Amino acid sequence: MMKNALITGATGGIGEAIARKLGEMGYSLALFYGRNHEKAQALAAELSEITEVKTYAMDFRHPDKAHVAMGQALDDFGSFQLLVHGAGISVRGFFHELEDPDFEELLDINLRPLYYLTRKVIPDMIDRQEGQIISISSIWGSRAAAMEVGYAMTKGALEQFTRGLAAELSHMGIRVNAIAPGGVDTDILANLSEEEKQQFLEDIPFRRLCRPEEIADLVEFLLTKGTYITGQIITIDGGYTL
Numbered sequence: 001m002m003k004n005a006l007i008t009g010a011t012g013g014i015g016e017a018i019a020r021k022l023g024e025m026g027y028s029l030a031l032f033y034g035r036n037h038e039k040a041q042a043l044a045a046e047l048s049e050i051t052e053v054k055t056y057a058m059d060f061r062h063p064d065k066a067h068v069a070m071g072q073a074l075d076d077f078g079s080f081q082l083l084v085h086g087a088g089i090s091v092r093g094f095f096h097e098l099e100d101p102d103f104e105e106l107l108d109i110n111l112r113p114l115y116y117l118t119r120k121v122i123p124d125m126i127d128r129q130e131g132q133i134i135s136i137s138s139i140w141g142s143r144a145a146a147m148e149v150g151y152a153m154t155k156g157a158l159e160q161f162t163r164g165l166a167a168e169l170s171h172m173g174i175r176v177n178a179i180a181p182g183g184v185d186t187d188i189l190a191n192l193s194e195e196e197k198q199q200f201l202e203d204i205p206f207r208r209l210c211r212p213e214e215i216a217d218l219v220e221f222l223l224t225k226g227t228y229i230t231g232q233i234i235t236i237d238g239g240y241t242l
C-alpha cells in the first residue's frame with residue numbers, strides 16, 4: 001500500500017514530532033512549512049535517512065503561492081493517503097484590540113488551508129476509498145478562551161470542519177479526526193509571559209506541558225489502532241480541562 005503523507009507546519013514543535021513518527025512508520029513525506037527554511041532542510045536531511053522526503057516552503061499568507069506549492073507536491077507524490085493540518089499561530093490580547101491584519105493572519109494560517117488543501121487531496125482518497133485527515137485543534141476550540149478569542153474562533157471552525165467532513169466521507173473509507181492539545185512545549189507558547197507560563201503550569205494537574213512526541217503518539221494511535229474512530233476531537237491536556 002502506498003503511504004504518502006502531507007504535513008503542514010512541519011517545522012513546528014508538533015509538526016516536527018509528527019513528521020519523525022510518520023517517517024518511522026514508513027510514510028513518504030511532503031513537509032510543508034512557512035519561513036523556517038533552515039529547520040525544514042535539517043529535518044528533511046535527518047528523515048531522508050529513513051524515508052522519501054520533500055520540503056515545500058508555503059507561506060499561507062499568500063494563497064496563490066500556496067496553490068502552486070500544493071500543485072508541485074501533487075506532481076511529486078501523485079496522491080496523499082494522509083493529510084495532517086499542523087500549521088497554526090496564536091494571537092493573544094483583548095478582542096477589541098485585535099488588529100485587522102492579525103485577524104487575517106489567523107484566518108490565513110489556521111483556517112483557510114483546511115479548505116483549499118483538503119479539497120486537493122480528497123478526490124484521490126475518494127477514488128481509492130481510503131485516507132485520513134488529522135488536524136491539530138486546541139482545547140480552546142470548544143471552550144471559552146478569554147484573550148484568545150480570534151484563535152479560538154479558528155479552532156472552533158476546525159472542529160466543525162472535522163465533524164462535518166467525517167460525516168460526509170465516512171462511507172468512503174476516509175476518516176477525519178482532530179487532536180485538541182492543552183499546553184505543548186513548543187515555540188508557540190513564546191507569546192506567554194514567564195508569569196503566565198508559571199500560572200498555566202500550576203493549573204495543569206500533571207504539572208507539566210505535553211511533549212510534542214506525545215501528540216505524535218496519538219497520531220500513530222489514530223492511524224493504526226483507532227480504526228473505528230472518525231469525526232472526533234481528541235483532547236490531550238494532562239487533565240487541564242477536567
Ligand SMILES: NC(=O)c1ccc[n+]([C@@H]2O[C@H](COP(=O)([O-])OP(=O)(O)OC[C@H]3O[C@@H](n4cnc5c(N)ncnc54)[C@H](OP(=O)(O)O)[C@@H]3O)[C@@H](O)[C@H]2O)c1
Nearest residue numbers: 009011012013014034035036059060087088138184186188
Ligand atoms: N503548543 C501548544 O501549546 C499548542 C496547544 C494547542 C494547539 N496547538 C496547535 O498546534 C499546531 C502546531 O503548533 P506548534 O505548537 O507546533 O507551534 P510552532 O512550533 O510555533 O509551529 C507553528 C508551525 O506553523 C507554521 N506556520 C506559521 N506561520 C505560517 C505561515 N504563514 N505559512 C505556513 N506555515 C506557517 C510554522 O512554520 P515556520 O516556522 O516554518 O514559519 C510552524 O511549522 C497549531 O495549530 C497550534 O494552534 C499548539
